[in-house]
Amino acid sequence: MRNATTVVPDQAIVPDQALVPADAPDTPWINGARLLDRIDRFAEIGGDENGGVTRMGFGPADREARSALVQEAVKAGLEAGIDAGGNVLVRRPDQGAGERPRLLIGSHLDTVANGGRLDGTYGVLAGLEVLQTLHETGTETSHEIVVAAFANEEGALFPQPFWGSMVLAGRLDALPEDPRDYTGAPLREALALTGGDLSRLDTAVWAPGSLAGYLEIHVEQGPVLERLGKPIGVVDSITGRTQLKVEVRGAAGHAGTTPMKGRRDPLVTASQIVLTVRQLAEEQRLCRVATVGRLDVSPNSPNTIAQSVQFDVDLRDSTPHGLAAAEETLRGTLAALAHQGGVEVTAEATIRTAPVLTDRRLRAAVTRSAEELGLAHETLPSGAGHDAQVIADIAPVGMIFVPSTGGVSHVPEEHTAPEDLVTGVDVLLRTVLGL
Numbered sequence: 001m002r003n004a005t006t007v008v009p010d011q012a013i014v015p016d017q018a019l020v021p022a023d024a025p026d027t028p029w030i031n032g033a034r035l036l037d038r039i040d041r042f043a044e045i046g047g048d049e050n051g052g053v054t055r056m057g058f059g060p061a062d063r064e065a066r067s068a069l070v071q072e073a074v075k076a077g078l079e080a081g082i083d084a085g086g087n088v089l090v091r092r093p094d095q096g097a098g099e100r101p102r103l104l105i106g107s108h109l110d111t112v113a114n115g116g117r118l119d120g121t122y123g124v125l126a127g128l129e130v131l132q133t134l135h136e137t138g139t140e141t142s143h144e145i146v147v148a149a150f151a152n153e154e155g156a157l158f159p160q161p162f163w164g165s166m167v168l169a170g171r172l173d174a175l176p177e178d179p180r181d182y183t184g185a186p187l188r189e190a191l192a193l194t195g196g197d198l199s200r201l202d203t204a205v206w207a208p209g210s211l212a213g214y215l216e217i218h219v220e221q222g223p224v225l226e227r228l229g230k231p232i233g234v235v236d237s238i239t240g241r242t243q244l245k246v247e248v249r250g251a252a253g254h255a256g257t258t259p260m261k262g263r264r265d266p267l268v269t270a271s272q273i274v275l276t277v278r279q280l281a282e283e284q285r286l287c288r289v290a291t292v293g294r295l296d297v298s299p300n301s302p303n304t305i306a307q308s309v310q311f312d313v314d315l316r317d318s319t320p321h322g323l324a325a326a327e328e329t330l331r332g333t334l335a336a337l338a339h340q341g342g343v344e345v346t347a348e349a350t351i352r353t354a355p356v357l358t359d360r361r362l363r364a365a366v367t368r369s370a371e372e373l374g375l376a377h378e379t380l381p382s383g384a385g386h387d388a389q390v391i392a393d394i395a396p397v398g399m400i401f402v403p404s405t406g407g408v409s410h411v412p413e414e415h416t417a418p419e420d421l422v423t424g425v426d427v428l429l430r431t432v433l434g435l
């Protein structure tokens, strides 16, 4: 294991060889100081006043982060390009194309509003670090390795989460014809500003079979590894997720002069629906978790009865039938609540990602790498969604987790111990070399 206290600027963190089993294959080590420095620098891009990061997909800060990634890659002697879906793809210059099976390492640079510095970004910078280490040590690999920063994984501004990985995996029919952000602004221009092209998405599709495998390293975003005191997580499954956009339309009116009887107040019905969502998971246990995290009231005036309310429902479960049961039950209550409130309610599914299992061989490869480094590891499911579950359409996928301090994520307090961040990428590098 590395000795994190020996983080010497501009040099690789010298691993404490004593801890590495003597028979571990002699492979290069990543430059931990460089990885940590990049993570710090990228956290400045879209950094907000309370220490979080707001880099919403296809927004200005996201564009800045993508350009920074391209610059880092080029400075490292690597090649970087943008596909029509807006994904940044980085590869070594001397790899040739198509001569060897392709291995993709990816994650995302975009964040939720006021999120953390590691969710997604860690995985992209980990991939860059692995590629740069292989390049500068001239290490040959059995695969052509490509690193992807997938566009708009979170869907924080343009509510089409997993946009980039869905394009690369060829799920074009599942994308909206005319994608727009929450304010109605069209994606076409924003995508073009990143170098993508809405009318040529088909050129960014990788055919099934064109990819030998996909690896993603990510912070756990949960409490398990920290609680167990284990530095490496081997992900066995990734949660399924259904997101519904719900709109409740009533009748606006003066808060002071409109009698209570006869009001058609959409915010009252919306509040009843929010409580119903919670019960789907908490009381009825139909799905693992159910959340309403975003709610827009119009006209949102303190002395006006609302005209309409729009909000998103986020359902998660490890089984398709759990998701289906929760959605069906919710839809069943909408009609009754609409009638009771004298309002109209519509619900449209904006994302449906199936739960996926990771690939057994990739899990074994990650486990082997952790054991070679003498690292404790735990096999666990992911409660968060990831691009990996989309890429699973076209290739076997594997995921590596590192511990999240306090198990929190999507908040400014998101943190992972530096030595865990570095160790995780050494495991990623060894996994790549072991394939």
Ligand code: HGY
Residues within 6 Å of the ligand: 153, 154, 161, 383, 384, 385, 386
């Ligand atoms: O919402 C998720 O699970 C992920 O952070 N996109």
Ligand code: MN
Residues within 6 Å of the ligand: 112, 119, 154, 384, 410
């Ligand atoms: Mn996230």
Ligand code: MN
Residues within 6 Å of the ligand: 108, 119, 120, 153, 218, 385, 386
């Ligand atoms: Mn993520």
